[in-house]
Amino acid sequence: xxxxxxxxxxxxxxxTALSHPQRGNFGGYLILNANGRPLEFHCTAPVKANxxxxxxxxxxxxxxxxxxxxxxxxxEKASQKPDFLCIDHPAMFSVRESLxxxxxxxxxxxxxxxxxxxxxxxxxxxxxxxxxxxxxxxCNQIAVSSSYPSDERNVSDQFKEMLESFDLSEPFxxxxxxxxxxxxxxxxxx
Amino acid sequence: MDDAHSxxxxxxxPQSSKEVEEAGKDTQELSEEIPKxxxxxxTGMTSALERDPKFDLVSxxxxxxxxxxxxxxxxxxxxxxxxxAFIPDEGKSAPPEEEASDEKEAENAEVQEEEExxxxxxxxxxYTRIKPPQDIVKLEDRLYYVLQPPLETWARDxxxxxxxxxxxxxxxxxxxxxxxxxxxxxxxxxxxxxxQTISTIRLLLRSREVRSVLLICPKPLLKNxxxxxxxxxxxxxxxxxxxxxxxxxxxxxxxxxxxxxANYELIMRDRDYVLDPDRTFDLVVLxxxxxxxxxxxxxxxxxxxxxxxxxxxxxxxxxxxxPDDLVGIFEYLSPGYITPSMKSAKLAELTSDYVLRRTKxxxxxxxxxxxxxxxxxxxxxxxxxxxxxxxxxxxxxLNDLGxxxxxxxxxxxxxxxxxxxNFEPVxxxxxxxxxxxxxxxxxxxxxxxxxxxxQWVDSLDIIEERLKRFNPLPYHGRIPHxxxxxxxxxxxxxxxxxxLLMSYGAGxxxxxxxxxxxxxxxxxxxxxxxxxxxxxxxxxxxxxGPVTVTRFISANTIEQRIDEILTEKREMFDTIFSDQPSPSxxxxxxxxxxxxxxxxxxxxxxxxxx
Numbered sequence: 001x002x003x004x005x006x007x008x009x010x011x012x013x014x015x016t017a018l019s020h021p022q023r024g025n026f027g028g029y030l031i032l033n034a035n036g037r038p039l040e041f042h043c044t045a046p047v048k049a050n051x052x053x054x055x056x057x058x059x060x061x062x063x064x065x066x067x068x069x070x071x072x073x074x075x076e077k078a079s080q081k082p083d084f085l086c087i088d089h090p091a092m093f094s095v096r097e098s099l100x101x102x103x104x105x106x107x108x109x110x111x112x113x114x115x116x117x118x119x120x121x122x123x124x125x126x127x128x129x130x131x132x133x134x135x136x137x138x139c140n141q142i143a144v145s146s147s148y149p150s151d152e153r154n155v156s157d158q159f160k161e162m163l164e165s166f167d168l169s170e171p172f173x174x175x176x177x178x179x180x181x182x183x184x185x186x187x188x189x190x
Numbered sequence: 191m192d193d194a195h196s197x198x199x200x201x202x203x204p205q206s207s208k209e210v211e212e213a214g215k216d217t218q219e220l221s222e223e224i225p226k227x228x229x230x231x232x233t234g235m236t237s238a239l240e241r242d243p244k245f246d247l248v249s250x251x252x253x254x255x256x257x258x259x260x261x262x263x264x265x266x267x268x269x270x271x272x273x274x275a276f277i278p279d280e281g282k283s284a285p286p287e288e289e290a291s292d293e294k295e296a297e298n299a300e301v302q303e304e305e306e307x308x309x310x311x312x313x314x315x316x317y318t319r320i321k322p323p324q325d326i327v328k329l330e331d332r333l334y335y336v337l338q339p340p341l342e343t344w345a346r347d348x349x350x351x352x353x354x355x356x357x358x359x360x361x362x363x364x365x366x367x368x369x370x371x372x373x374x375x376x377x378x379x380x381x382x383x384x385x386q387t388i389s390t391i392r393l394l395l396r397s398r399e400v401r402s403v404l405l406i407c408p409k410p411l412l413k414n415x416x417x418x419x420x421x422x423x424x425x426x427x428x429x430x431x432x433x434x435x436x437x438x439x440x441x442x443x444x445x446x447x448x449x450x451x452a453n454y455e456l457i458m459r460d461r462d463y464v465l466d467p468d469r470t471f472d473l474v475v476l477x478x479x480x481x482x483x484x485x486x487x488x489x490x491x492x493x494x495x496x497x498x499x500x501x502x503x504x505x506x507x508x509x510x511x512x513p514d515d516l517v518g519i520f521e522y523l524s525p526g527y528i529t530p531s532m533k534s535a536k537l538a539e540l541t542s543d544y545v546l547r548r549t550k551x552x553x554x555x556x557x558x559x560x561x562x563x564x565x566x567x568x569x570x571x572x573x574x575x576x577x578x579x580x581x582x583x584x585x586x587x588l589n590d591l592g593x594x595x596x597x598x599x600x601x602x603x604x605x606x607x608x609x610x611x612n613f614e615p616v617x618x619x620x621x622x623x624x625x626x627x628x629x630x631x632x633x634x635x636x637x638x639x640x641x642x643x644x645q646w647v648d649s650l651d652i653i654e655e656r657l658k659r660f661n662p663l664p665y666h667g668r669i670p671h672x673x674x675x676x677x678x679x680x681x682x683x684x685x686x687x688x689x690l691l692m693s694y695g696a697g698x699x700x701x702x703x704x705x706x707x708x709x710x711x712x713x714x715x716x717x718x719x720x721x722x723x724x725x726x727x728x729x730x731x732x733x734x735g736p737v738t739v740t741r742f743i744s745a746n747t748i749e750q751r752i753d754e755i756l757t758e759k760r761e762m763f764d765t766i767f768s769d770q771p772s773p774s775x776x777x778x779x780x781x782x783x784x785x786x787x788x789x790x791x792x793x794x795x796x797x798x799x800x
Contacts, residue, residue, distance in 0.1 A: 030337065035347045038276050038337040045270040053267075069266050077271055170317060170340065177319070178336045182272055182329060 010158060011039055013082035014171040015074065015092060017066050018120040018179050024048030026120070026183060027070030028175035031080055034158070036166065042074045043179050067094030075099055084155045088172050090132065093145045102151035105132065106168045107141040120180055138164035274333055317342055318361035320369050324543040335369050341393075348396050353421055356389070357382075359553040364390045366546045367502060372523040374479070374503045376547035376767070383504045384418045387475060392423040395448055400472035400500065402448055404464075406493065407477035409453040415477070416451070431456055439463065454481055454489050461492050470497040476522065479503035480510060483518035494522050507719075508545070509763055511779050513537055516766065520544075534765040547767045559736040560725070564753075566745045569611065570619040577610045577747060585787045600783045604748055611744035612649045612713055622712060622742045623656055629740065630660055633708050634688040639681070640708035641690050643724045645715060650691045653712065661686050666693035678703070694724055703727040709739045714749060718756055751786050 010033070017027045024046035031040040047070055049061055057064050071092050075085065084102040087093065096103045132143040135152065140163060144151040155163065162168075317340035322332040338344065341361050345352070356364070363386035367373055377383050387405075394400040407415055412430055419428050431441050431452040441450065442463040457464055474496055476482065482490035501523050509515045514530045516537060528540055551560070569577055584603040588595060613620045626642065633640050644650050647666045654662045663677050674696075681690045682705060690706070694715050706728045715721050728737050743749050 036339040036343060037347075040276065041274045041333060041337055043272050045272075047267055047269045049267070073266075073269075073271065077273060079275070167343070170343070173317075174319075174337050174339075178333050181322075181332055181336050 010034055010156070011080050011082045012159060012162070013075065013078070013085045014087075014168075014175060015071050015085060015095070016088050016172045016175050017070055017092075018176055020046060020120055025065055025070060026179045027066070027074050028179045029071075029074035029078065030171055030175045030178070031078055031082055032171060034162070036171070038174075040078050040080060041175075041178060042077050043175075043182050044070055044074065046183075062089075062091035063094040066091045067096075068098065071095035072098045083159050084151075086168055086171070088169070090143070093132075096145055096148055096151075102154045103145065103148070104151060104155075104163075104168075105143040106172070107134070107143055120176070138166075140164075140166075140168045142168075274330055274337075276334070276337075316358055318358065318365050320365045323370050325372075326369075341365055341368075345393070348393070350389075350392060350396060352389070356385070357553065359548055360386050360389075363546060363548075364393065368393060370502070370544070371500045372502075372544055374505065374508060374519060374523060374541075374545045376505055376508045376545055378506055378547070378549045381548060381550065381553065383506070384415065384477075385422055387477075387502070387504060388419055388422040391449065391473070391475075392426055394473070395426060400448075402471050403450070403473045403475065404471045404496070404498075405449065405451045405475045405477065406454060406457055407451065408481070409455060411477060412451060412453055419449070431460070442469075457492060458489055465492065465495055465497075467497070470499070472498070473500040473502065474498040475502045475504065477504045479505040479519050479522070480507055480515060482522055483510070483515040485518045485521050490518065490522070494525070508547075509766055511759070513762065513766060516541065534762055538766045541766070545767070561736060561738050563738060563740045564743060565625065565740055566743050566750070567621045567625055568745050569747065570614065570621045572617055572619045573610060573614045573621065576614055577607060580610055581607055581748070581787075588787060597783060600787070604752075604783070604786065607748045608713055609646065609649075611747050611749050612644070612646070613652055618652055620652075622744070623653060625742070626653065626710060626712065627656060629708075629710065630657060630689060634660055637685070638708055639685070639688055639690070639706045640710060641692060641703060641706050641724075641728055642710045642712055643692050643694055643721075644712040645694055646713075647693055649712065650693060654691055657689060660688040662689045662691050663687050664691045666691070666696045669696070692724070692727075694720055707735055707737055709737060711739070711741045714741065714743070714752060716752075718760070748786060755782050755785075 011031045012034075014030045014032070015027070017025050019025055025044075025048070026046055027044040029040075029042045030038060033039050047065060049057070049065055053064070054061060066089060071087075072095055075095065082101065084104060085095070085099070086104050086106050087095070088106055090105055093103060093105065131146045133146055133149055134141065134143045136142070142152065142163070152163075319340050320335045320338050322335040326332050326335075339347070341364055360382055363375060363377065363382075367375060367386065367390040375383050375386065377386075391400070391403055395403075405415065412432075416428065416430055419426060426449060427447045428449040428451060429441050429444065429447045431438055431450055433441075438456075438460055442460065452460075452464075463469070474493075476493065482493055484490060503519050503523060505519070508519055513532070513534055517528050517530050517532075520528050520541070523544060528537055532540070568574075581603075584606065588599055588603065591599060609615070612622060630640060642650075642653060644653070647668055650664055650666055654664055663681050665674060665677050669677065677690075681687050681703075690703070709725050709728050711721060711724070715724075725737070725739050741753075743753050
C-alpha cells in the first residue's frame with residue numbers, strides 16, 4: 001500500500017458485526033483500496049435469531065448468524081470482489097464455506113466501549129478459535145481456519161506486504177463507528 | 191390372574207383421559223365374563239390336575255394417537271442492507287512529481303529504506319479520526335468522513351511528510367478543520383494554529399477536496415505564513431499578493447497557484463478583483479479573525495462578500511470584550527446563526543461544534559500546575575489618605591473637562607492612583623512592600639527564588655533598596671541589553687540572588703525562567719494577556735514544579751475595580767469556551783475606563799490613548 005509497491009486498483013475487505021441487546025446483530029462490511037481508502041461500505045439492518053434457531057443451532061448459532069447469514073449477504077452484495085477478507089471474530093470463519101477467497105481473522109484487543117455508544121457491544125471474544133492456525137505479520141496477529149491452511153499463502157503478492165505494514169485491526173473501528181452512525185437515526189421509540 | 195386383572199393397562203399417554211376410561215371399562219368387562227360356577231369344582235390336587243386348563247384372553251390396546259408435528263422455520267432471516275459506494279480516488283492522492291536527481295535519490299535511499307522498515311513494524315500510538323460535523327445531516331456524507339482512514343496513516347499513504355511529528359492535539363485540530371465548511375480554530379497562542387491550518391490545507395489540496403485557497407492575515411504576518419508554508423507544505427505553490435496594480439491583477443488571475451495569501455488592507459484595495467462574480471474560492475481563511483468582529487466595519491463587509499465554499503477563522507482571542515465579538519466572526523462563518531441578543535450559555539451551546547479551543551495546560555502534559563493567589567492588601571494610613579484625596583480631586587477635574595475629556599485624561603488619573611497603591615509618594619509607605627518582604631523571607635528560607643513584576647521601574651528601584659539583603663537583581667528597561675543576559679545567568683546559577691525584579695515590558699517575552707517557582711505581581715497590568723506572558727516566564731514546559739502566582743491588589747482602590755472588570759471578562763470567556771482558562775488579550779475598553787470613575791465619555795469620537 002504505501003511506498004507505491006502495490007497497484008491501487010485492488011481491494012481488500014473487512015467484515016465485522018456489533019451486537020445490540022434488544023435489537024440484534026448489525027453487520028458491516030468495508031472494502032478498501034490498497035491505500036486504505038474506502039471503496040464500498042455495506043451494513044445490515046438488525047438481524048436476530050428466532051427462538052427455534054437459538055435452540056437448534058445451539059453453539060453454532062453465532063457461526064450461522066455472523067458468517068452464513070450476515071457475512072455472506074454482505075460480501076455478495078458488494079460489487080467488488082476483494083483479494084482477501086479480514087474478520088475479527090472466529091464465528092465468521094463460516095463465511096469461508098460459501099466464498100472462494102482467503103479469510104484471515106485479525107486478532108486484536110477488544111475496543112474499549114465508548115461512553116456514548118454503550119448500547120452497541122463489540123462481539124466477544126476476539127481471540128482465535130481452537131481450530132485455527134496463528135501467525136504474526138508485522139504488527140498484525142493473524143489466524144486462518146485449519147480447514148483452509150493455505151489462505152494466508154493465497155493472499156496475492158501485491159498484498160503480502162500489506163499484511164506486514166498495515167494495521168489490519170484499524171478498519172474494524174471505522175466499520176463499528178459507521179454502523180452506529182447509520183443506525184443512530186433508526187432506533188425504535190422508547 | 192387376579193393380579194393381572196387388578197392392574198388395568200396404563201395408556202402410554204397419561205394425558206389422554208379417554209384412553210384411561212376405556213382401559214378401565216375393559217377390565218370391568220373381563221371380570222364379569224369369569225363364570226361364577228368355578229366355585230362348584232371338586233377340590234383336591236388330582237382333580238385339579240385332571241381339569242383342562244382354561245385360558246382367558248385379554249386385549250389391551252397399545253396403539254397411540256399420532257403425535258402432532260410442529261414446523262420450525264429455519265430459513266435465513268430476512269433483513270435489509272444499506273450500501274454506499276465511494277468514487278474511486280485512483281491517482282487523486284498522488285503527490286506532485288518532484289524532480290529529484292539520481293545522486294540525491296541514491297544519497298537518501300539507504301536512510302529512507304531504514305525509515306520505511308522501521309515504519310512498517312510500528313503501529314501509531316494513537317489514531318485521529320475525522321468526525322463529521324453536526325451540520326452534516328445526510329447519512330452518506332457523514333459516512334464519507336467516518337470511513338476515512340485515520341489521519342496518521344492517511345498522511346503516510348498520501349506521502350505527506352511532516353518536518354516534525356505533530357502533537358496528538360494538532361492532529362485533532364487538523365481532523366476538526368478538514369471536515370468543516372465553517373470553523374473557528376481558537377487555540378491559545380503558541381499551540382500551532384498556523385501549522386494545523388497549513389497541514390489541513392495541504393491534505394485538502396492533495397485529496398482534491400479544494401483547489402483554490404485565499405488566506406487573509408495582518409500585514410506583519412505575511413512573511414511568517416510564507417515561512418510556515420515552506421516548512422509544513424513545501425510542495426504547495428503559494429503567492430503572496432502584492433506589488434503594483436498590474437502585478438496584483440496577474441496574481442489574482444493566475445490559476446496554477448492554489449494558495450493566495452493577502453493582507454487585510456490589500457483585500458480592501460483589490461475588492462474589485464476579489465469580489466469578481468466569476469471568482470469563487472474553495473476555502474477562505476482569516477488569520478487574526480477578530481479583525482472582522484465589528485460587523486459594520488468595511489473590511490468585514492468586503493470579506494463577508496467573498497464567494498467561497500468553506501470559511502475558516504483563526505483567533506486566539508475570539509472574544510475580546512463581549513460576546514458580540516463572536517457574533518461578528520460568525521457573520522463571516524455562518525451568517526445569522528447567532529445573534530447579539532443571545533446569552534453566553536446559549537452562544538456556547540450553539541457554537542460548540544464550530545469552535546475548537548485548547549489551552550497549553552490542557553494539551554501539554556508536562557506543564558506543571560499553576561496556582562493563583564489573589565492577595566487583597568489594605569493601604570497604609572498615609573497611603574489611604576493620599577489616595578482618597580487624589581481620587582476625589584482627580585474625578586472632579588475629569589468632570590470639569592466636559593467635552594474636552596479624552597481617554598488620556600482618565601489614563602493619567604488611573605496611573606497616578608495605581609502608583610499611590612504601590613507607594614505613598616513622599617514617605618514611600620507601602621503595605622504591598624511590607625507583605626512582599628514577609629513573603630520573600632519565607633521563599634528564601636525554603637531555598638526558592640521569586641520573580642517580582644511591576645509596571646514601573648521607579649517602583650522596582652524602591653523594592654530593590656528595601657530587599658537588599660536578598661541580593662535582588664534588577665531586569666528592566668533601564669538595564670542595557672548587553673548586561674541582561676549576564677543578569678539572567680547570575681540569577682539562574684547563583685542561588686544567593688533570591689529575587690529578580692522585572693518590568694512587564696522587559697521581562698514579558700523571550701525569557702525562560704522555569705527554575706523560579708514563585709511569581710509576584712506587585713501591581714497589575716491593564717491586560718491579562720501581558721500578565722500571562724510574564725507569568726509564563728516561570729510557568730513553562732520543563733518547570734521544576736508547581737508555580738505559585740501571587741497577585742497584589744490594594745483593597746478598596748482603583749486596582750480592585752480594574753480586577754473586578756477583568757475577572758468578569760474572564761468569566762464571560764469561560765462560559766462561552768467551556769472552562770477554558772485563558773481569556774488572552776482582554777484589556778479594558780474605553781467605556782470601562784470611564785466607568786472606573788462613574789463618569790461617561792463625551793459623545794462622538796474619543797481619542798484613544800497610545
